[in-house]
Amino acid sequence: MRIESTLEAAQPRLAAALLDPAIAVPRRFDVHRNTMMSSLVRALAEGFPSVERLVGCDFFAAMAAEFVRARPPTHPVLLAYGAGFAAFIEGFDPVAHLPWLADVARLDGLRRRAWHAADVPVLGIESLTGADPEALGGRRIALHPSVGLLGSPHPARTLWAAQNGDEPPPAIDWLAETTLVWRRDGAIRVDAVDAALLTLLDGARRRPTLAELLAADTDAEAGAKAQAFATALGRGLLADAEDARRVLAAAPDAALFDDFLPPFPAVPTIEALP
DSSP states (O other): OHHHHHHHHHHHHHHHHTTOTTSOOOTTHHHHHHHHHHHHHHHHHHHOHHHHHHHOHHHHHHHHHHHHHHSOOSSSOGGGTTTTHHHHHHTOGGGTTOTTHHHHHHHHHHHHHHHHSOOOOOOOGGGTTTOOHHHHHTOBEEEOTTOEEEEESSOHHHHHHHTTTSOOOSSOOOOOEEEEEEEETTEEEEEEOOHHHHHHHHHHTTOOBHHHHHOOSSHHHHHHHHHHHHHHHHHTOEEEHHHHHHHHHHSTTTTTTGGGOOOOOOOOOGGGOO
């Protein structure tokens, strides 16, 4: 009984020592400490490959180790570890001269979230064709769970794409970019989003009826919304809200990756739409 009490009392210190090299422990414990740290650093490297390519493996490992010590995992699923990594990068002095790096990390996070999102059927044009207009107008619409957006004051998508197979442009235009990330047909898509589509997606995330989503005050606004809706259907960005509710309610840890979502980008006013 005395041995059990001693071990129980030592557990918090041993747990802290796994991530804090300043805590003195028996020499044999170093094996466990090194294994734990290397596993968490590798998990971050696998989750943020674009960041690792941009800063190099050695620097990334050192930066990741600092993050691990500051923010150890709170959930046993390591695939979901690192949601705070982008914010950590923003305050990490050695990369202060790379202000765009945190947004590249956010795109890596959105890609991971999209990959693990629940398999909700996309809303297709065939499900809307021939339906009773009144019933169709009352149908509630939602964003597909894989959809994520990032508004960045930097060319984050261009920099991210250059680390993921796209040929880098001869010269980068250092302008703001808004990026859409989603999953379609088993592949992750990363693309630009225009103002009209962004406005429509902003409306869809509030789960409106179809009539509310497409409501417009002018013919020009109606035309822009109709075109954006067609684009969203074609890309598989929308879902029936009831289908989404049912699938997500039955999916364990459905919201596990939602901490990777950055704030929704600023939506232009109607007057600013083309």
